[in-house]
Amino acid sequence: MITTPLLSILKARAKQKYRTLQYPKGNPPPLSDRFLGKPLIASTPCPMDCLLCVSSCPIGAIQKKEFLHLDMGRCLFCGACVEACPNGTIRFSKDFQLATRDRESLVIRQREGSETLDKSIVGSTLWTNISRKFRRSFRLRQVSAGGCNACEADCNVLSTIAWDMGRFGIQFVASPRHADGILVTGPVTENMKVALEKTYQAVPSPKVVIAVGSCAISGGPYKDHPEQKNGVSSLIPVDLFIPGCPPHPLTILEGLLRFLDRI
Amino acid sequence: MRNGESIALKAIPNLEFPHFKTVLKDAVSTGNRILGLWAVPFDNEYSMFGAILYPSTQRVEILCSTVEKTYPSLTLDLPSLHWFERDLSERLGMIPQGHPWLKPVRFYQGEAGKVDFFRVNGEEVHEVAVGPVHAGVIEPGHFRFQCHGEKVYHLEIALGYQHRGVERALTGGPNERSIHYAETLAGDTTIGHATAYSLLVESLSGRKPSLQAEWIRAISLELERLANHIGDIGALSGDIGFLPTQSYCGRIRGDVLNVTALICGNRFGRNLVRPGGVRYNLERERLDTLRHRLREIENDTVSAVELFFETPTVRARLEGTGIVPTHIAIELGLVGVAARASGIPIDARKDLPWGYFLNQCPPVGIYPTGDCYGRAYVRWLEIQESFQFLHRITETIPEEISDKEPPPHFNDGIRTESFLSPESLGIGVTEGWRGEIFHVAATDSEGKFAWYRVFDPSFHNWFGLAYAMRGGEISDFPLCNKSFNLSYCGHDL
The missing domain is CATH 3.40.50.12280 (Rossmann fold)
Incomplete structure (x- = not known):
């Protein structure tokens, strides 16, 4: 059978439909339930001598002085720290908004006294x-x-x-x-x-x-x-x-x- | 030894160099192939290793020979070793006497591209230099075309811009970073390389993953193949200027990556394969979603790719462009898609099966022409076979596969415990979407990696691209390049 390329192209076009994402006007596309987005550190103080998350990190993104610091600029988003922590202090949210204007804002800090998880890192706007x-x-x-x-x-x-x-x-x-x-x-x-x-x-x-x-x-x-x-x-x-x-x-x-x- | 087995270093036969060479030559002349050639300094001499793959017995033979700094080049008799010997010479300062083209391959000293390029001389001969920063969003490499008018006489390829010291850093491992090095050897082949690394670690530890883990690894490896092959056909379509298939395949590739993310959360399959097993389970409900999505993706793919192959202008542009004849492909030692498109039926899933591929394995797709059409068509054959394979293995699930617990792995223990047998050599071979991936390492007396070598399929195939361009036109380069779609980072390490 002889097919004309134009007809085939139109047929395929009809089949493939319009697939451009509606984001940002509409909702963002659904992410996997196992997606690892912005890491969050619970404010509950860690046991003094526990360094399990620090030593589990392949890249040294987590530091512990008085509180925990997690540097998203280094993080490989592998979740090894979540597996290592016995108290569930570190977890990865589904938040995909990670970009920042300055390097320092990539560091997530464990804060004392605040019951909510730290969500302040991104800042309100990047606009300049x-x-x-x-x-x-x-x-x-x-x-x-x-x-x-x-x-x-x-x-x-x-x-x-x-x-x-x-x-x-x-x-x-x-x-x-x-x-x-x-x-x-x-x-x-x-x-x-x-x-x-x-x-x-x-x-x-x-x-x-x-x-x-x-x-x-x-x-x-x-x-x-x-x-x-x-x-x-x-x-x-x-x-x-x-x-x-x-x-x-x-x-x-x-x-x-x-x-x-x-x- | 079989894939994923280890051998004591003492048990590796140490041959006199002429004998070593004869064994390699005989193996190649009887249709077997060399997986890799490498050397390790040893006092004032070098231990040179060769790995031969015998597809008929599905076994690998490792040979060793003690050589001096200057030794007679093997390339003269075995052209497929020319790139390996260039690597030996650059890495260790060895001098393969008689090597026809001894130049660095990675530029370890940070002076990439500083080399005497081959030059064609003559009236109206001109040179076109491209890179390392290219016009597209791709990795860095430097290309020099020796041209007369539009005709390309020779293409010289200088790589090394992506060299970041991974093999050196793997020495002394395994540690908590090792698996991440494996996953980022070539980011688009995360599953392929992470599986090869895991096979190697498992071979040296004597612990095998569960069937369930092997099943999940096989599914994710074929998903990786699908995503990349579909993306490649889209990219080829774009370079021909046939936009419908480019648009559709670009999107469909993402749909496949999202299926990988369904399993492990990451589109490239990061954090999934770990020595000893996998980190995420594929439960029944998730498997149902996966099957459903695969059917939809298959429908879209068939529509997009059939359109591509039935369009006469597309076929005309691909046919006869960038030919690598079968005998040249064998001489150069091409692997993977490029080899199969030149009619060579090699595939590590069949020749050296591991894990779930020991139970069943998709048939090998070959095409005899060796041109860009062949390389595109072999991808299409493999896409169809991978879909079939995935349908098969996700619809009839072995009883051993449980829904409850993720299959265990022992990666976390690598940091603290010593798992690996000391003074041994282990291998891991997989068939990534580009071709055969070969990892080989030896342990010291403590069970730590004394050295680690990685051979990405691109290491075998870069010169194939240079060959394909001979006698072609500069405008054929995008097509030839996409039809090979080789990895820079996998080569440069």
């Missing part, structure tokens, strides 16, 4: 005058600087029709000269250091630097390896941190939209 300039058109050059390619894959997803980041005027462009900023993934390997610096210099000012994933923020699983630089901040100033290993596409999109004061 700089990001306002890019509100309706935001072009990014992506630089993959080491790492495992999972963050890149979940950035790529944002360009597919399901997420369609172009709806918001956000787009990945081929050249730094066409970009308003760079979105960096990976811990910045020694071998990518020069390329990252050159790409940054090629972006016209004012320019934005976004670090996506625990590698780009702190070195991730490769923290303190001599072959890498423990993240982007060691070389250039970062304006937006999006933690995760890798961050869910929803976390990245939400971070970008909040950065642009779009939600």
Whole structure:
């Protein structure tokens, strides 16, 4: 049978339907019930000598002085600490909104005397005058600087029709000269250091630097390896941190939209 | 030894180098293949190891030979070892005498791309250099095309930009970080690499995972294959300029990743596979959701991919582009999709089965043409087989599989206890979606990793991409590149 390509295309188009997410106007897409979002630390004081969560963390993201500190910028979101803690002090919520403007806000602290779980880390808005300039058109050059390619894959997803980041005027462009900023993934390997610096210099000012994933923020699983630089901040100033290993596409999109004061 | 078994280091035959070479040569000439070649410094000499896979007996043979710093190159007789010997020379300073093309593969010193590139000379010959930062959202690598007009005479590929010291850091393990290194060797192959690492640790510890854990690992490995193959067909479609399939497949890939997230919470399968088992159970209710979603995804995929293959302009663009003939594919030692698209029926699930694949295993899809069409079509065959396989193993569930408890694992104990037999060598081989993944490590007297080597399928296949470009046009590169879709981080480690 002879089929005409046009008819087949139309037929497939009808079958595949309209599938772009309604978010942020509508609800975010449902996440797995096992999704590990923002970590929360209960305020109940821990036993003095208990260091189980600290020693279970593969990357040293948890510190205990008087209280517990959990650094989302280092966290691999593996949940080893939850398994290790006998008291249920640490748990991971379903909250996907993790992006922050400054590094310090990524640290979650156990607070004394407050009965509620700490939800204050994200801050009310990421908006500044700089990001306002890019509100309706935001072009990014992506630089993959080491790492495992999972963050890149979940950035790529944002360009597919399901997420369609172009709806918001956000787009990945081929050249730094066409970009308003760079979105960096990976811990910045020694071998990518020069390329990252050159790409940054090629972006016209004012320019934005976004670090996506625990590698780009702190070195991730490769923290303190001599072959890498423990993240982007060691070389250039970062304006937006999006933690995760890798961050869910929803976390990245939400971070970008909040950065642009779009939600 | 079989997949997931270990052997005492003393039991590995130490052969005279000429004998070592003869064994390798004979194995390859009788249709077997070399999984890996590596060396370990030992006093002022080197212990060189080779691993041969014998598909007919489903066994691996490990050989060893003590060699000096300068030794006669094996590449001259076994071209598939050329990249391995480049690695030996860069990593350990060994000198394989007579190697035709001795250059670094990873640039450990942080000077990636600083190397004498091969140059074609002549009137109107020109060079096109691309990378390490590419136009798309992809990993870094540097490519140099030697061209005359549009025709490419040679493509030289310089990698190493993703080198982050994983093998070095695995030495002294296993510890709490080890599994995370395995999961991030190549992020899109999290299940493939984490399973290979777990097989290796299990081989050295003598503890096997439960059938239920093996079942969950097999399901997640095939989900990983589905997601990536569907994504690749979409990406190829985009590079041809056929947007419908690109759009649909881009979305469907995400739907498959979300099924993986249904099992373990993470779209890439992080935190699922652990030495000794898996961390999450697949209960009946969850399994029902999974089956239901798979049926829907299969429907969407069939519509999107059949459209792709029945469109004449798509076929015309793919056919005859980037040909790697069968004999070249064998000589270069290609693995995985690239090998099967050149008509070589290799697949670790069949050749060296492990875990649930010992019970049943999807048939191997091959295509004889060796072109971009073949590599796309083999992906389509594997997509269909993986769907069938997943339907089969999720609909008839073995009695041993319980609904109650997640299958146990012993990863948490790795930090505190010494599990591994000392002075032994263990292996773990899986068939990731790109091809065969080979992990091999030896333990010291304390049962800690004395060294750890990882061979991602990309390590075998990068030169295949360079070969596929010969005589093609620069505009064929995106197609060839996507049809191989090799990992930079899996290669650079």
